[in-house]
Amino acid sequence: MNMPAIDAIARMGSRPVLDAKSIMPSRAAAFPAVSDGVASSSGTAAIGRAVKPLIKVERVSMTYRNGKGQEVAALKDVSLDVKEGEFVSLLGPSGCGKTTLLRIIADLLEPSSGSVRIGGLSPRENRLRQKYGMVFQSPVLFEWRNVRGNVRLPLEIMKVDRGEREKRIDDQLDLVGLESFAASYPSQLSGGMQQRVGIARALAIKPELLLMDEPFSALDEFTREKLNEDLLGIWSRTGKTVVFVTHNISEAVFLSDRVFVLSPHPGRLSSVIDIDLPRPRTCETRETPEFFSLVSKIRKSFEGAYARS
Amino acid sequence: MKKNGGVSAIAWTIGVVAVWELGALALAKGLRDPMAASKLPLPQDVAATLARNGASLAEAAAVTFSKATIGFAIGAAVGYLLAVLMSVSRTAERIAFPYLIMSQMIPVLGLAPIIFNLVRNMDASRIVIAAYITFFPVAANSLSGFKSVDVEKRQLMHSYAAGLPTTYAKLMLPFSMPYLFAGLKIAAPMSVTASILVDMLGSKGGIGVKLLYSLYGGATDVFWASVLTSAAMGIMSYAFVLAAERICLPWEAAALASAGRAE
Numbered sequence: 001m002n003m004p005a006i007d008a009i010a011r012m013g014s015r016p017v018l019d020a021k022s023i024m025p026s027r028a029a030a031f032p033a034v035s036d037g038v039a040s041s042s043g044t045a046a047i048g049r050a051v052k053p054l055i056k057v058e059r060v061s062m063t064y065r066n067g068k069g070q071e072v073a074a075l076k077d078v079s080l081d082v083k084e085g086e087f088v089s090l091l092g093p094s095g096c097g098k099t100t101l102l103r104i105i106a107d108l109l110e111p112s113s114g115s116v117r118i119g120g121l122s123p124r125e126n127r128l129r130q131k132y133g134m135v136f137q138s139p140v141l142f143e144w145r146n147v148r149g150n151v152r153l154p155l156e157i158m159k160v161d162r163g164e165r166e167k168r169i170d171d172q173l174d175l176v177g178l179e180s181f182a183a184s185y186p187s188q189l190s191g192g193m194q195q196r197v198g199i200a201r202a203l204a205i206k207p208e209l210l211l212m213d214e215p216f217s218a219l220d221e222f223t224r225e226k227l228n229e230d231l232l233g234i235w236s237r238t239g240k241t242v243v244f245v246t247h248n249i250s251e252a253v254f255l256s257d258r259v260f261v262l263s264p265h266p267g268r269l270s271s272v273i274d275i276d277l278p279r280p281r282t283c284e285t286r287e288t289p290e291f292f293s294l295v296s297k298i299r300k301s302f303e304g305a306y307a308r309s
Numbered sequence: 310m311k312k313n314g315g316v317s318a319i320a321w322t323i324g325v326v327a328v329w330e331l332g333a334l335a336l337a338k339g340l341r342d343p344m345a346a347s348k349l350p351l352p353q354d355v356a357a358t359l360a361r362n363g364a365s366l367a368e369a370a371a372v373t374f375s376k377a378t379i380g381f382a383i384g385a386a387v388g389y390l391l392a393v394l395m396s397v398s399r400t401a402e403r404i405a406f407p408y409l410i411m412s413q414m415i416p417v418l419g420l421a422p423i424i425f426n427l428v429r430n431m432d433a434s435r436i437v438i439a440a441y442i443t444f445f446p447v448a449a450n451s452l453s454g455f456k457s458v459d460v461e462k463r464q465l466m467h468s469y470a471a472g473l474p475t476t477y478a479k480l481m482l483p484f485s486m487p488y489l490f491a492g493l494k495i496a497a498p499m500s501v502t503a504s505i506l507v508d509m510l511g512s513k514g515g516i517g518v519k520l521l522y523s524l525y526g527g528a529t530d531v532f533w534a535s536v537l538t539s540a541a542m543g544i545m546s547y548a549f550v551l552a553a554e555r556i557c558l559p560w561e562a563a564a565l566a567s568a569g570r571a572e
Contacts, residue, residue, distance in 0.1 A: 108464050128470045140461045144483045144560045153479065157469045187564035205469075 053081040054209065054241050055105060060114030062100050062267075073266030074100045075111070080260055080269060084208075087235060087242045089252035089259045091298070097267025098245045099213055105243065106134055106211050118209065130158055132209040133202030137217055139194035141186040147173070147197050148182045154205045172200035175234055192223040199231070203238060210240045217246065225283065228254055232281060253294045254281060261301055271301050326352055347529040355537065358530040366519065366538050373515040374542050376432055377504035380439025381546070384500065385493060387440065388447030395448075396455035396481065397473070413445055421507050435507045435515075439500040446499070447492040454488025455481055487561060490554040497550045498543035505539055516542070 062075040075097040082088050090098040103109040105116055107123035118126040126132065133154075141150050151172055155165040173179050176196040186194055195215055202210060216224040228251060235242055246252050252259045256275050263270040277290055285291055329352050337345035346354075359366065391409075395402035417438060425434045458481060466476045508517020516539055523531035555562060 106468060108467060127468060130470055132468070134465065134468045136461050136465070138461060140459070140465050142462070142480070142483070143564065144486070144558070146560075154469050157466075157471050157475055157479065185560045185563040187560065187567050 052084060054084040054086075054119055055080075055082040055243070056115075056117045057081070057101070057105070058115045058117075060101070060104060060111045060116060062097065062104065062109070063112045075104075076266040076268045077114070078262075078267070078269050079114075080272070082241060082243060084241055085239055086257050087244065087255055089244045089246055089256040090262060091246055091249065091252040091259050092262035092267070093247060093264055093302070095264035095267070096262035097264070098247075098262050100267065101262075102211055102213050102243060102245050106132060126209075130154075130205055131207055132211050133205055133207040135195070135198045135202050135210070135212040135215045137214040139186070139191075139198040141194055141197055141201075143186055146183050146185050147178060147189070150186065150197050151201045151204050154201060158205060168204050168206075172204045175203065175237070176200045176230070190223075191219050192227060195219065195227065196230075199234065203234070203240070208241060210235075210242045212242065212244045214245050214247065216251070217248070224248075224251065225286075229281075229283065231255065232279075236280065249295050249298050250286065250291075253277070253291060253298065254286060259298065261298060263302070273298055273301075347527075350530060350533055354530055355533045358534040359537065362531060362534060366516070366534060369514055369516045369519050369535075370538050370542055373435070373504045373508055373517060374501065374546075376435035376515075377439045377501045377542075377546070380436040380441075380504065381443050381497060381500040383436065384440030384443025385447045385489075385496065388444035388492070388496075389451050389489060391444070391448045392451035392455060392485070393477070393481075395452050397477075402452075409445060409448060412441075417442060417503055417506060421503075421510055425507070425510055431507070431512045431515075434510075435504045435512075438503045438507050442499045442503040443496040446495040447489065450488045450492030450495075451485050454485035457488070458484050486558055490550065490558065493550045494547060494554075497546035501539075501542045501546050 057078060057080045060075055060078045061073065063071050063073050066072050078097070078101060090101060092098050100109060104111050105118065105123055107127040116123050118131070121129070121131075142153065145153065148169055151169045152165060155168060160168070169182075170179075173182055176199055178193065178196055178200065181189060181193065186197065189197070198215065216227050219227065232255060242255075244252070244255060253275055259273045259275060260269055261271045261273060262268065273294065275294060277285055277288070277294070329349070333345070333349045333351045336342050336349050337351070342348065391405060395405055420441065421434065421438050424437050425431070428434055428437065462480055462484070463476070466480055471479065505515070505517040505520070508515035509521050512518050516535055519535040520532065520539065523529070523535055
């Protein structure tokens with residue numbers, strides 16, 4: 001048990017945090033053990049584990065033919081690493097290839113050239129071993145299944161046995177705060193609640209990697225900020241590696257350990273910004289000068305990219 | 310909303326009967342038409358005939374309806390399976406679909422005697438024709454359902470490394486259900502009509518026989534009672550499908566209710 005517990009305890013009151021994995025080095029460093037004495041010994045081990053990259057993207061390019069038969073470069077020579085337990089964002093305007101890159105990692109698309117390894121596996125091997133959970137822009141819920149049934153879907157496909165399955169559904173619904181909506185159909189939920197179900201479903205399979213493709217972009221600003229905070233709470237309790245695609249600068253800054261800034265035509269990596277804001281981050285974080293300066297730094301890097309193109 | 314539905318149904322029934330009554334009275338008393346009883350008999354006369362011949366009409370209706378139901382079930386199953394096959398394989402769709410369309414060009418009136426001559430059995434003919442009428446709307450609607458599954462839902466199944474059988478069991482089949490029911494609702498009254506048509510080709514029983522004999526025998530009251538019985542059979546078949554849809558697709562009702570609330 002280490003520092004993520006702080007985040008969780010701050011959010012959840014006295015709820016015991018049993019499932020937080022010890023793989024959060026940056027926060028372990030930023031927060032010396034103050035609240036629970038067990039953190040110190042596991043902290044060093046956690047740092048040792050966390051240094052190794054989970055995702056290695058090397059010189060990935062993606063070209064496709066448009067309607068007129070011309071070749072369009074969606075991604076050009078993108079290389080990046082994502083460490084285990086890290087929360088990273090792929091940030092950029094439309095056409096920068098951020099979603100394409102996420103889909104390549106998810107093995108929903110194949111790159112034209114370059115290589116992607118996830119924990120030493122190819123994206124295809126990784127997918128076939130059901131090692132990632134995906135959250136789409138729209139919630140992609142099955143209308144004919146109630147909330148419980150939707151979270152149960154991947155567990156049925158993976159043939160998780162009944163007792164374990166139902167327990168996991170309970171845990172996930174508890175995590176996203178939808179216990180009392182278990183029997184509701186998706187059509188009876190608000191957009192924000194639907195997306196929570198999508199997150200619960202993605203986490204139900206206990207993936208080591210969570211891929212999120214602009215999950216909150218269709219929501220209003222208030223719901224988005226609330227879900228941002230809740231997502232950080234969930235992340236700190238589960239310790240997943242998260243790759244989060246967004247076109248919203250402040251969302252990327254608020255959530256991430258690192259932000260990969262992509263620029264369009266062709267889609268390429270233009271800069272990597274370390275977000276050293278302390279955790280746990282709350283709504284007050286958004287008001288700090290550090291937060292503003294990071295947002296404006298990224299915004300300037302975009303202006304530079306546009307000036308060039 | 311349900312209450313409103315009940316009220317409007319009663320209003321409709323009263324309205325139709327009232328218009329009918331007035332029309333029949335105008336024809337008989339106002340215009341003094343000697344053929345008024347066969348053109349438009351009074352509703353109470355038809356009701357009396359219905360009561361008098363209730364047992365024999367019900368018996369005839371049961372013969373026709375039961376065969377229509379069997380044919381409907383077979384046709385629906387064949388149509389749905391065909392749609393599954395066409396959605397799985399583009400080649401199967403390209404081969405089968407032109408034949409599906411062509412099958413709809415043959416008039417049932419022409420096809421029914423051919424089938425009867427082939428099978429030489431009235432019940433079997435009723436079933437075959439009812440199935441024939443049913444399978445096309447079911448196949449066409451279900452196929453359009455399979456084609457309407459959103460890309461992201463399929464990608465989600467792909468991300469779970471779900472194979473084709475799992476994808477069909479968990480996604481494609483449940484997704485296509487509302488489309489299947491749309492086809493069934495069109496097909497149900499049609500299958501009853503088809504079964505009645507086969508009756509008329511020289512069957513010994515069935516509501517179609519009643520229609521035919523009363524029409525040529527000049528028993529206009531029995532004819533009108535038979536027409537009403539036939540209509541009731543069609544409405545009943547539709548109501549059965551509607552009830553089955555409510556039971557099988559509870560989420561549709563939930564979606565409708567929340568859409569109503571949002572307005």
